[in-house]
Amino acid sequence: MNTYSQNVQPLDPCRVAIIEQFGGKIVPLEPLGAQVQGIDLATRVMPPGELIEALEHEMAHRGFIVFKNEKQLEVDDFLRASCWWGGRQLHSTHGVHPATPGGNRHIFRLSNDERHGIPGVGPQWHNDGSFVPDTFSHAGYHIIRPAENGGGTCFVHQGAAHDALPKETREFWNRLSSVNSASGVVHPVVHVHPISGRRSIWLHLGMTGAVIEKSATDGGFRLLDAAELKQLCNQYKDILDAGLDNGYAISFEYEERDCVFVDNLAVAHRASPDAHLPAEQQGLRILHRSTVRAARNFGPDNGLPLQLDIYGPSPLGEGVWQGGGVGFRWDETVPMQN
Template structure:
């Protein structure tokens, strides 16, 4: 797939200027927000450890900017307690934790809402999220937001890559936009059905959305017909490769960022606006890279991420295919679109 031109990307990049009114609301509360380039924004002066949440107007301004820029990183000079991180996670979206992950023995106080990740299995679960994805694709409503609290950044680096899915959609050709707009993915674990192109609930911007490590089928609505078909193995391989390529293009074309954590950083992402994956260095052994520990939180969705062309919210991916021919693969990582890449979730 050809990468978008710089002219195309300049027209579609996520660098929406901050609304002065939103900035004023944040600053009146004592905060300061500055854009990261090319995506994300940095926040200082808002205390995540405060027992009382900021006023609703402040949270609305921050959540709007997060939807436009993809994620916010709250900078801190002191460590953040796990309980404070989880409480601040509930400032966004569904405003309630929705935790479906396994729990590592080293999780503080055995808190089921903390997903503890590390490059040393004695300290956390290793190898998670190496391919582009959005959290909670096994839920019909997905997660609205996720939080990433760096407990210990590795001395030699190993962060998280973020790609703006609205800008990536805009960088597609008109032909691919139309084709992808007729597609819906089926989660390989739960059978949840999600559109490959959706309209963001806050920005109203069209965004692409596909889990490269947990897709068991993709259904196409045939153009100008009330009929559906499954993508073949060849077609699904091409789709996944194109999706991977268009997000990777953002690193050079201005809509993706390899974010390196600093001590005490706390990142919150809009899970419908940015895809993410672990940077390769995040999974290198602690003996080589230095020990890395991160806590993740996930927030309940606000609405089903549902196709708008007649498909159900969920299907039985573990049962027989309802359509003739094509990929229908339940369990584990689903369809493997490249032979030798890691696909752990």
């Protein structure tokens, strides 16, 4: 394993100084992420561009930032702060739970009690919005009620995970593109992060209907077969899971009034197993999620189109080509819900 795999870039002193200039304080979480205090997310005035850029760049390098709030945010304040990042506007594609305040279509309300929110979401590693061409640049998690007995989110740095791969695996994955099982949208399995410039891996373990390899010799394309795709998904899960022991992933537990913003191209996430335990056992958990429009499409640069007809016949002959639902079931024993 490459020793560079454990490197998540430390906070940049210049950006730390800018944040402090505007009354904030940022400290690193270990091994990734950062915690911010002193920045008012409830402000109705867009913060200075210099401050936003510093925070957004730290998010790109560290993966996510946690704002510690002295009082609970209103829904509108949370959604307004979500628009500080990426494409600067909400991009909401989810269903609306009946308990969502005001029926706000931009709030994806999650809970371990179906009376209070949608249960069971995101048990496998994924990035949000893999079914749209531009994905989401960022996602926000507003903690309405943390469970008394834990149940947070695991985050993993996908640049560090890329570097942890053996050289030959990195070279193979650089030739791969995934096809979303719900929409046929095509995304690279390895990409260069638009802010950090770091090569990063990216694959949705609960919504992939096919993976295409571009030949290293003749430039042609082929589908991975079932054995190859199963191996890929298991290797992807294994390298992300390994981050919890090797210093590039964290099992993050929320505290009351936390507001977390995630760079959706820098880190993958999954719900911790405890997050889906029943409220009677774990305590009631309620979380509001927002999703932010990207500034550009997140498509392949290898000659493949941005979208293919996943519900039609395979355009590349033999191999896995599976539309609908959770796509290819790489492990029949694990829960897969988006």
